[in-house]
Amino acid sequence: MKNLAERCACRAVAPDTPKRDEVGLAKAGFFTEPKNVCIAK
C-alpha cells in the first residue's frame, strides 16, 4: 500500500525504470523530438 513516491525507491533495484515524473514529461513530448522512421517493405 506504499504510495508511488515511496515505491520509486525501487530504482535502486531497477535503475532503468524511469520515475513517474519522467514518464509524464516524456509522454507530453516537450523534452523530446519526435522522429518518424519509415522503412519500406
Next chain:
Amino acid sequence: MAGRWVDCIAARGAGERSGGHEINVGTPGLAGYNLPQPVRSEPLQIRNFIDGQFVEPVGGKYIDNIEPATGKPYSQVADSDSRDVDLAVGAAEAAFADWSKKTTAERSDILLRIADLIERDLEKFARAESIDTGKPLSLARSLDIPRAVANFRFFATAILHTESEAHITDGVAFNYTLRQPRGIAGLISPWNLPLYLLSWKIAPAIACGNTAIAKPSELTPMTAFLLCEICAEAGLPNGVLNIVHGTGPNVGAAITAHPKISTISFTGGTVTGRKVAETCAPMFKKVSLELGGKNPNIIFADADLDAAIAGSVRSSFANQGQVCLCGSRVFVERPVYQDFVKRFVEKASQLKVGDPLDEKTDQGAIVSKTQLDKVKFYVDLAQQEGGVTALGGSAPKSINERCQSGYFFPPTVITDLPVSCRVNREEIFGPVITITPFDSEEEVIGYANDTDYGLASSVWTQNLNRAHRVAERIHTGTVWVNCWLVRDLRVPFGGMKASGVGREGGDEALRFFTEPKNVCIAK
C-alpha cells in the same frame, strides 16, 4: 486510429469524369482538353467565404490569378485585408458555441460527407489544381485530391477513437484529462500542394470542435474556393470554416495578429514562419510551423541501385521539385557514384516537360514567374560556385502554342559542388538537385546534418543495422529508408531546426487543436 494512406506520386490516374465548373473562364485554348467552357465574359472572381456565404472583399479589390502554364491571368482572387479577417472572426466566434458542442459523431458525419463530395468531384478538383499550380493533371488526380479526401476521412474517423488519460493520486484524488477545442484556429497554407495541405489543417481543426479561418496562398486559391461549395453542400454549419483570400502581408499577418485567434497552424517558407512566430510569441498563441527543407538523400554502395535511382528521381523532381520533402541534396557513396550519376541523369532526362493538362506530361510549370526566377538564380549561382551541369540548366524550348509564355524549367542536376556552398545550403524549391560523393558513413552523416534545416531525409541501403544507425543520427523529423513520401497519416510529421516547430498528423494534430485540462477530484 484507423486508416493508412500512402501518397503515391508515380501512379497515374483515375478515370475521366466530367467537370462542370467554370474554372477556366478567360483561358483560351483549353477546348482541346475537354475542360468546362467559359460561361461568362468577365474573369471568374474568387471571393471570400464567410459565415457560409461567398462575399466580396470589403475593400473591393482583386488580384489576377495567373495560370503558370500560360503566364496569363485566368481568374481573379480577392485581395482582402484585416477588415475581412475581422468579419471572418465574427462568424467563427458565433459558430463556435454550437459547433464545439456537437457530438463527435455529428462532426464526423459532416467531415465524411465533405470527403465523399470531393471524391465525387475529383476530376473537377484535379483540373482546377493543375491549372492553378502548373502541376501535371495526372499528379493532381493521383496525389493532391485523393490526399485531400483522405485527410477529411482520416480525421473524421480519428475523433471517434480518441482516448484520454486518468491519473489516480494515491488515496488522495482522481484526475482525468479533458481535451477541449481551443476556439478559432488560423490556418495558413502554401501554393505547392494547395488542397492537400489546406485540408490537412482544416480537417483536424474542425473535427476537434474548433472553428477556422483559412488563408490559402493567393497564387493557388481555386481549390479552396471549390471546397467552400462542397462544405456548404455537405451541411457544414455557417461560420465553422471561413476562407479569406489575399496576400501574406495583408491577410496572413492579420490572422496571426488577431487576438481572438488563439491557434495558428502555418505551412510555408522559413522566413515567413519566423515572422509568424515573432507575432504569436508575445500573444502566447499555440503555434505549429511546418517550414522549409534542404533534405539529404543518401545512397550507400550496398543499396538496390535500381530502386534508389527510381526513388531518387521521384524525390528530386516530383511536382517540379516544389515539395518541401524533396531530396535536393543527393549524396552517393563513392564506389557507385559514377554509375549512379550516369543512370540517374538518363532516367531524369526521360521526364517529359510539357503542358500540365497533357496526360503524358511528367513535369509541368513552375508556380510563378518569381519562383522561376529564383530557380534560374540558383542555377546561375551553381555555375559561379564551380558546379558542373549534368542535366538541364536552361529553360526548355516552347512547350506548345498555349504554353509559350509559361514558367517552365527542366529537371536539372548539378555535380562537383562543395557541400558548404550556397546552392547546397539554401532552399531552392524547384527542379534542381546536387549530387555529391562521400566515402564513409560518418562523413555523410556530417554532410546530412550540416544545414540549418531538418525536415526529412532518405537513406538507401540493404544493411539493416546501418539503416537504423543512420536514421538515429540524422537530424530530421522524418527518415525514409529505401523509400520516399510514404505517408501514414498517423505518424508525427514535421521538422527540426529551421524546418519548424511542432508536429502534425494523427494524435499530434488532435492534441495541437485541443487544450488539455486536468480535472482533479478529491477522494
